[in-house]
Amino acid sequence: MEPSWLETRWARPIYLAFVFCLALVLLQAIKLYLRRQRLLQDLCCYPAPPTHWLYGHQKFLQEDEMEKLEELVEKYPCAFPRWVGPFQAFLYIYDPDYAKTLLSRTDSKSQFPNQFLSPCTGKGLLNLDGPKWFQHRHLLTPGFHLNILKPYTEVMVQSVNTMLDKWEKMLITQHTNVEAFEHINLMTLDILLKCAFSQKTNCQINSTNDPYVKAVLELNKIIFYRMNSFLEHHDIIFNFSPEGHHFQELHQVLHHYTEKIVQDRKKSLQDDRTQNTQKRTYQDFLDIVLSVQAENADSFSDNDIWSEVNTFILAGHGTTAGGISWLLYCLALNPEHQQRCREEIRGILRDGSSITWNHLGEMSYTTMCIKEALRLSPPIPSISRELNKPLTFPDGRSLPAGMNVVLSIWGLHHNPAIWENPKVFDPLRFSPENSDQRHPYAFLPFSAGPRDCIGQQFAMIQVKVAMALILLHFEVTPDPNRPPILSSQSVLKSKNGIHLCLKKIP
Ligand code: HEM
Numbered sequence: 429m430e431p432s433w434l435e436t437r438w439a440r441p442i443y444l445a446f447v448f449c450l451a452l453v454l455l456q457a458i459k460l461y462l463r464r465q466r467l468l469q470d471l472c473c474y475p476a477p478p479t480h481w482l483y484g485h486q487k488f489l490q491e492d493e494m495e496k497l498e499e500l501v502e503k504y505p506c507a508f509p510r511w512v513g514p515f516q517a518f519l520y521i522y523d524p525d526y527a528k529t530l531l532s533r534t535d536s537k538s539q540f541p542n543q544f545l546s547p548c549t550g551k552g553l554l555n556l557d558g559p560k561w562f563q564h565r566h567l568l569t570p571g572f573h574l575n576i577l578k579p580y581t582e583v584m585v586q587s588v589n590t591m592l593d594k595w596e597k598m599l600i601t602q603h604t605n606v607e608a609f610e611h612i613n614l615m616t617l618d619i620l621l622k623c624a625f626s627q628k629t630n631c632q633i634n635s636t637n638d639p640y641v642k643a644v645l646e647l648n649k650i651i652f653y654r655m656n657s658f659l660e661h662h663d664i665i666f667n668f669s670p671e672g673h674h675f676q677e678l679h680q681v682l683h684h685y686t687e688k689i690v691q692d693r694k695k696s697l698q699d700d701r702t703q704n705t706q707k708r709t710y711q712d713f714l715d716i717v718l719s720v721q722a723e724n725a726d727s728f729s730d731n732d733i734w735s736e737v738n739t740f741i742l743a744g745h746g747t748t749a750g751g752i753s754w755l756l757y758c759l760a761l762n763p764e765h766q767q768r769c770r771e772e773i774r775g776i777l778r779d780g781s782s783i784t785w786n787h788l789g790e791m792s793y794t795t796m797c798i799k800e801a802l803r804l805s806p807p808i809p810s811i812s813r814e815l816n817k818p819l820t821f822p823d824g825r826s827l828p829a830g831m832n833v834v835l836s837i838w839g840l841h842h843n844p845a846i847w848e849n850p851k852v853f854d855p856l857r858f859s860p861e862n863s864d865q866r867h868p869y870a871f872l873p874f875s876a877g878p879r880d881c882i883g884q885q886f887a888m889i890q891v892k893v894a895m896a897l898i899l900l901h902f903e904v905t906p907d908p909n910r911p912p913i914l915s916s917q918s919v920l921k922s923k924n925g926i927h928l929c930l931k932k933i934p
Pocket residue numbers: 537553554555565739740741743744745747748751806807808811812872873874875878879880881882883884886887
């Protein structure tokens with residue numbers, strides 16, 4: 429019988445293609461095997477919890493991650509390797525000396541989770557590296573000077589009062605239940621929009637009215653969804669998914685909105701200069717970024733402005749909202765500390781009708797409670813770096829360049845080697861006499877070193893203003909039916925929100 433045309437004509441190319449693909453697969457398998465061997469060798473001096481050959485520690489840490497982390501911190505001093513599948517591992521660290529060694533350097537940010545943030549914010553301070561980060565940090569630091577921040581206090585008071593008016597309207601009798609994070613998140617976004625662009629969006633009353641506010645809130649949700657969905661970590665899969673499409677649309681909204689605000693402001697500054705007028709009472713972040721651009725036109729493009737302004741909004745509102753919400757929850761669980769803060773605030777502000785910058789410095793007990801809440805529930809539970817060069821820790825153990833290191837701020841703040849009874853809310857840990865002897869890298873809610881949080885003063889002012897006004901008007905207790913369920917993403921959240929009962933203080 430004669431061979432078919434397929435056998436004669438196509439047999440050889442098909443055979444060659446098959447061999448080629450097989451060789452590729454084999455090569456990839458060898459590469460992955462060598463990568464695993466390399467990681468095993470590099471991490472051999474760090475004892476690890478038992479690992480599954482395929483899932484690594486993912487399944488083990490999937491449920492109750494924070495509680496399990498606490499167990500591991502106690503069992504493995506200083507550090508442990510965490511395997512994410514068979515070919516990827518991070519070294520988790522939670523010891524102050526280890527933290528100091530890492531944070532004194534300027535290694536690059538790890539790809540995860542910045543790769544999901546970058547398409548949304550562009551390349552701003554949070555995810556820039558190398559000389560460009562250094563240049564931006566240097567140019568933008570004066571924008572966070574106390575003299576610039578002081579006038580923002582009034583803006584913050586207005587936004588907190590808007591939230592409190594909303595809460596008062598929700599009161600059915602003297603009590604009401606609220607999911608605090610949602611309200612506080614809108615309030616911090618309102619503050620940032622006023623301080624960043626002088627935009628009064630009324631977003632606390634009608635969050636769906638403003639396309640930009642809607643886009644920011646939804647983009648945040650999509651970024652969190654993507655972080656938790658392993659398949660959608662891949663750009664191609666994500667871009668073709670419904671969430672990916674929606675992300676593109678929202679990104680366009682964000683881009684056009686900021687673009688228009690920047691162009692309008694440039695024009696109005698030009699008009700002010702020609703007519704010699706100045707309409708606003710304070711310098712907002714956009715003024716500062718534009719003045720940086722005016723003096724450094726070659727090194728600060730319009731795209732840089734766009735990225736920095738969006739970074740400021742996205743890095744600033746969810747973190748601060750988390751800080752305020754968890755603090756309220758801690759005070760709800762600890763009524764004696766709540767009452768002590770209220771008495772202190774009453775003593776300083778009386779009825780709270782006027783609250784100024786100078787008052788904030790007097791709130792010493794409230795500040796200790798804020799710090800203790802930031803210790804127990806750090807809004808950013810971990811940060812990560814990819815080592816640019818080899819690193820040696822003070823105990824002599826080292827890591828090669830290229831290794832990913834995660835500083836678990838949660839682990840550090842719950843480390844029983846540093847904090848006695850770490851789960852107990854005890855603000856007196858932060859009294860001057862109790863803080864004196866503590867390692868400077870034991871408490872790092874805002875990180876430390878050259879890449880610490882540029883917005884930390886700004887955040888602390890907001891937390892203090894919000895706390896003072898909330899505690900003067902409301903007593904907070906936890907909702908016994910809906911305790912928070914911790915969820916570790918790039919920001920510490922509760923899967924079911926943070927539910928509180930509010931009681932109006934007559
Ligand atoms: C309670 C509130 C906040 C907390 C707990 C917090 C925490 C942090 C932490 C831990 C980092 C280090 C991130 C890393 O190394 O990967 C950081 C960086 C940063 N934060 Fe905050 N932050 C807060 C509020 C804010 C606010 C209000 C702003 C802006 C107005 C802001 C802007 C930034 C920026 C731009 C960076 C990057 C700095 C750099 O790398 O040079 N943060 N923040």
